[in-house]
Amino acid sequence: MARKIGSRYTANQILGRGSAGTVWLGEGPEGPVAIKLLREDLASDQELVGRFVQERTALLGLEHPNVVSVRDLVVDGNDLALVMDLVRGTDLRTRLDRDRRLAPEAAVAIVADIADGLAAAHAAGVVHRDVKPENVLLDMQGPLGPGGSHPALLTDFGVAKLIDSPRRTRATKIIGTPDYLAPEIVEGLPPRAAVDIYALATVLYELLAGFTPFGGGHPGAVLRRHVTETVAPLPGIPDELWQLIVQCLAKAPASRLRASELGARLRELLPMLAGMPPLDVDEPDSEPTEEESPVAQEAAPAGERVRRRGAVPLVPGAKPADSNRDTHTSMRVPAPDELAGGARGTARVPRAAGAPRPGSARHRAATRRRRVALGAAAVALVAAAGVGTWLATSGDDADATPQDTNNSAPAAP
């Protein structure tokens, strides 16, 4: 059912829903557009409306082939809407859900596009703060690039900042999506450009592996891993690509690459990755780790303690129906002792395809077999050592008997 948005736009058909509102296929004076209509309770928040208008220039000024441009901001009665360029295609989450993992060449081409878009934004002083596959759109009408990938565009620029108003979230609260949150945000520092690089490196890892490096289990556990754990290597990944990921997942923001450099370095790797199939990685043990820290308990209501892509909505009060993905969190910054106390090595460790899953019956059987084999090897070693010692001793002193060697190894025949 069509509806008017301000005096210039008509929203015709729902394209998708997020936690902050609904995206419509619409029509404007210059042709088709995408209209993000913010939820009514957000639209009626006077402070947010003020910020909306305040951020107008920054939001409207961003023009780059890898950024979904915001064309207009509409404040009209109960409607608060961002009018954006329409991207005819799909979002990267949908592609990942379909393919599970991408070939390295396609993954790197997509991430290089987004790095270029981020470079333009960072140069204009804008930090995205919510880089994740849901916010990457693939333009199916654009030309095919390396690995058969379509041009990738980053959307939702400035939306996290808009919604993250001082009243909604004080300095002690975290806004974002747990799997992609840089450690400095978890530690309560203000988000700078390097948080986008960390999130983008997480996306690249996810495209290659099929899962994020620190995700899984409760949001509180995920946040803690960002701060305390190091990323586990992906079997079969070319070393140059791995080094880039490691550098951009560095805990210290200053150690990460800048967006423009990341884009350039990724493009340099493309010829080497041509034709390489997706990595042969099995999803690690996906059993959620119930981490009952105070942070974790505060983050999710009872009954929702453990969710695979653990999250609570970006905006307080968002109903589950608002989003079928539930990928945001809003929780307090954990205290240093909570972070330190939780370093128990719960990050997902990728397995080479076919290797048994930790904790599985096959893994337990393999462990048992290994133990038996190790036990047997140990007995054989002790025996061999005894024989060896006896032989050595007897060689030195032809008259000595095995008993003279002062060890408990069985006597030589």
Ligand SMILES: Nc1ncnc2c1ncn2[C@@H]1O[C@H](COP(=O)(O)OP(=O)(O)OP(=O)(O)O)[C@@H](O)[C@H]1O
């Ligand atoms: N400019 C656009 N052109 C075409 N489709 C779009 C555009 N922007 C968003 N969409 C579609 O609308 C869906 C919802 O987008 P939205 O930004 O509201 O939510 P999200 O990013 O998936 O989730 P959240 O806002 O909770 O992080 C997207 O998945 C995408 O498919």
